[in-house]
Amino acid sequence: MTVEHTDGRLAKGERRRRAILDATTRVVERDGVAGVSHRAIAREAGVPPASISYYFTGIDELLVATLLESAELLIADIARMRERTPEDGRAWAKTIAENLAEMINERRARTIAEYELYLLAARRPALRPAARRWIEVGASEINEGRGADEGIVKALFAAIDGLMMQALIADEPPVAADFEPALHFLLQPMSYLREVGEVTG
Known part of the structure; x- marks a missing residue:
């Protein structure tokens, strides 16, 4: 051959x-x-x-692979956001808000599917590593990997998940401007971490 x-x-x-x-x-x-x-x-x-x-080998393996594929798309989103966003809390709030609005509006069906798979991991342990993949990679991007407090990172991603769940059940899907104030507030600890890193780095 x-x-x-x-x-x-x-x-x-x-x-x-x-x-x-x-x-x-x-x-x-x-x-x-x-x-x-x-x-x-x-x-x-x-x-x-x-x-x-x-x-x-089975449906669980298929669902794991599908969820990992979705995680890789989110990771690519993070990389694109980093390329076009200066290291500034307000700029990041705007960039993330635009991405969330796109997920809720232009990619709504896919976002619902991703969250359904994400929540299924609570019942099926085989899916849990795949469900955590995008959070782990996203966390590694925060503060350029320097000294990001684990508790703050968990709070940030939990809050974003909450914003997304609320947005998916809203009668009027939010736009970027609706997300931005909350994200600016949530990202304030990240600005602090970045400043600490600059002083101690």
């Missing part, structure tokens, strides 16, 4: 695996986690049902 043929098979396999993960997200968006089954995902992805078992 040639290298080109092997590479082609690997690429085809990765495309099919990706199609299955994308299909899982769409099914959760439309029908909730309860709608996830081998047959439903295969139909949505346009692949034979046996393909699901080939790439994933």
